[in-house]
Amino acid sequence: MKMLIKKISEIVESAFEKSGYDKKYGVVTTSNRPDLCQFQCNGALPSAKQYRRAPKQIAQDVLEWLEKHDIFEEVRIAGPGFININIKDNFLKKYLNEMYDSDNLGYDTDPHPQTIIIDYGGANVAKPLHVGHLRSAIIGESIKRICKFVGHNVIGDVHLGDWGLQIGMVISELKRRKPELPYFDEDFQGEYPNKAPFTIDELAEIYPTASKLAKSNKIAMDEAKLATAELQKGRNGYIALWRQILNVSVNDLKKNYSNLNVEFDLWNGESDGQKYVDTIVNYLKENNHTSTSEGLLVVDISKETDTYTIPPFIVLKSNGAALYSTTDLATIWERIEEYNPDQIIYVVDKRQSLHFEQVFRCARKTSITGEDLKLDFIGFGTMNGKDGKPFKTREGGVMRLQDLIKIIKDAVYDKLKENDSISTYKIDEIARKVGLSALKYGDLSNQITKDYVFDIDRFSSFEGNTGPYILYTVVRIKSILRKINNENFQYSNKIEAPHSDIERNLFLKLTKFNEVINQSFENKAPNKICDYIYDLSNTFNRFYHETKIITEENLTKKSSWINLIILTMKVLETSLDLLGIKAPERM
CATH class of the missing domain: 1.10.730.10 (Isoleucyl-tRNA Synthetase; Domain 1)
Structure with missing residues (x-):
């Protein structure tokens, strides 16, 4: 069933048209003075200039047509030419009974449903959820539910951070603590243990310890980078350990997201897009989209109409490693191949707006996405404490x-x-x-x-x-x-x-x-x-x-x-x- 405001607008638009005026002036809104009327149309005022007539005269012309409809209790002119409208109770009664009898409270679902992927959550494995993950999860979940309610096919993807330096930090820290584990023996030929060598609480302590050490100790940072590189090259022991990290983390994440009444359709991550990185790089090179700048492989995404500087999209670092942005581009490629979506929505901290503008521009310029695929970035603000700063524990740490x-x-x-x-x-x-x-x-x-x-x-x-x-x-x-x-x-x-x-x-x-x-x-x-x-x-x-x-x-x-x-x-x-x-x- 049509929205009530739409039904009323169509009648008033018709009255404008029958009076010789453009129907666009007949849009009706809920009254901003409910003590005077229920609905109002202000179209007579802006139309006066076009038709060189007094607003009140235009409103009077329209009124003569509106008075012929039996849904109006009262229609009158107020002020310089406002049309104030009250609806008959019987019309309201009929509308409410239609809502009451409808399975969807009278909402007409979209007759042309689209496939929409919503990327939200964005948690990193090996880390517990903290307050910084709250907004992405609950905003994304609500948007997903709204899109489903209006009739679209919606896919929610948590898109985990599961393939970056933090994994290398955990691996190198675990090696310092338990070097005897078979994951670190390059000559190991047997079956790796089914049980993870850590609990989620232990894992939650390992990462911050490793991160703190790596930031203050160059040797530790080099070890973490080396572990990351060997993982991404496919070293068997590190792949097995990475799977253990992923399993323990995802089980805990599912429990915590469920406590928020947040459910994902896909539990994919950066690693799922990794298999498309070589395809992406080859595609960009073969189609002459890339150039070299200071040892970096980049795509120029600037436009002549830009009023501010947009840095080039970096495809590969000087050492040939892919960046987070490359993985995001590969994920778009993956989603197009597997789901052929009409729209992809990213619900992310607004401070990442430049990053996603670069990714979207690169995807468009290189024709990875067609013009019909809509890419949306929904950037959210920060949840702060009463001091106006990001919410912390009493001790000043990040709250779980x-x-x-x-x-x-x-x-x-x-x-x-x-x-x-x-x-x-x-x-x-x-x-x-x-x-x-x-x-x-x-x-x-x-x-x-x-x-x-x-x-x-x-x-x-x-x-x-x-x-x-x-x-x-x-x-x-x-x-x-x-x-x-x-x-x-x-x-x-x-x-x-x-x-x-x-x-x-x-x-x-x-x-x-x-x-x-x-x-x-x-x-x-x-x-x-x-x-x-x-x-x-x-x-x-x-x-x-x-x-x-x-x-x-x-x-x-x-x-x-x-x-x-x-x-x-x-x-x-x-x-x-x-x-x-x-x-x-x-x-």
């Missing part, structure tokens, strides 16, 4: 993500303990869900590109624009429905026309669902869904406080209200699911 989740879960747990109606054995699971909503909503409610302050007290509050407040609204509806079900009240499946202004406002808020989903998809902006469900929750709670649903004696009215709150719950839960948030049954 599992520790951050526990902190906010504990904050919610303490608040839930004040509610005596929650069973002790359930409170831990409820705290987990509510704490996760606090964390994810606190992030997603911000514009993606902006830095934001992580405020645990505000995010975990049950009041205001927070995840717990939205969940509490859903739980409140579930509580009402449980009481209704206990009464064995037989209600119909229809919503009647609104009986009050606040009920009418709730109708209008619900009709915006499809419009908001469309905007969120087009702009890749989960924060628009957050704004919407906060507004919807506020409207519902005002309706709830003014309406005695359970004790209402008029059975038709009571039945209608039950269906209305069921629809509200469906809209809220669907929206929360698009944010990767699940609501509990009780709070």
Whole structure:
């Protein structure tokens, strides 16, 4: 079914056209003065210059056509030529009942579904997830869910950092600690052990130790570089050890991402694109895209229209080694070969914008990608502490993500303990869900590109624009429905026309669902869904406080209200699911 705003716009656009004006001036928007009207069209003002007529006269011409339609309760001219519009309650009722009866809340999925790959997560193996990985994971997951909801075939790829210097650091550090392991014996001919020679906690300690040593000790750095080179040349023992690092890391990563309600379709990494690096290099050379500069093999990606300097794309270093950028280009090649996507979206820290501009330009200039393949970089800002600096532990270190989740879960747990109606054995699971909503909503409610302050007290509050407040609204509806079900009240499946202004406002808020989903998809902006469900929750709670649903004696009215709150719950839960948030049954 069409968005309500689209239906109204089409009628007003037709009225402009029938009055002799361009229909583009008939676009309708939600009123910015809801105390005056529900919708408005301001097209008479900009059209006045083109047609050399007073805006009020143009608006009057349009009004004569609009008054012939029976969906309008009131259409009038205000100010210099604004057209203010109110819709009839019966029209709103019909629209809400269509939403209620629809499997998808009335959202028309795209009739031409595309294949979209979303590259998000970006964790490095051999390292635990920390707070820096939070935004990529939850923003990417939400965008993936939104794209799926509107009807596209979406593939989420974690794209692990599993083939760089950090692996060489781990191998060389392990060799210092346990040189007797068979992985380091070049003459070893037997089967390598099935069990890894370290746990995830040991691995999490090995890498920072190796990294710190390599930065201060040239010999250690040279050993790490040599181990990396030998791994990438295919040394058997190092390949076997690398697989152990990968297995232990991925098992831990899957557990931690699952705790965030984040799921990936592909667990690929830089290593998967590595097999295409030689193909890429040969392709670029054979098609005369490369040149040599200071020993580097590069592709000039600058344009005459550039207003700033774009460095050349480096294909190979002077020693013949491929760079991270080369691997990214190879990954695009791989994705085209295996999935033939229509779009690839990268959800990455905004500080990598130049890197991805170089990769995208190189892919376009060298015709690795066709013009039809859309490459999008969605750069996110930093999660900061109250001091305005990147969020750290009290000791100043990088906080592990599992520790951050526990902190906010504990904050919610303490608040839930004040509610005596929650069973002790359930409170831990409820705290987990509510704490996760606090964390994810606190992030997603911000514009993606902006830095934001992580405020645990505000995010975990049950009041205001927070995840717990939205969940509490859903739980409140579930509580009402449980009481209704206990009464064995037989209600119909229809919503009647609104009986009050606040009920009418709730109708209008619900009709915006499809419009908001469309905007969120087009702009890749989960924060628009957050704004919407906060507004919807506020409207519902005002309706709830003014309406005695359970004790209402008029059975038709009571039945209608039950269906209305069921629809509200469906809209809220669907929206929360698009944010990767699940609501509990009780709070």
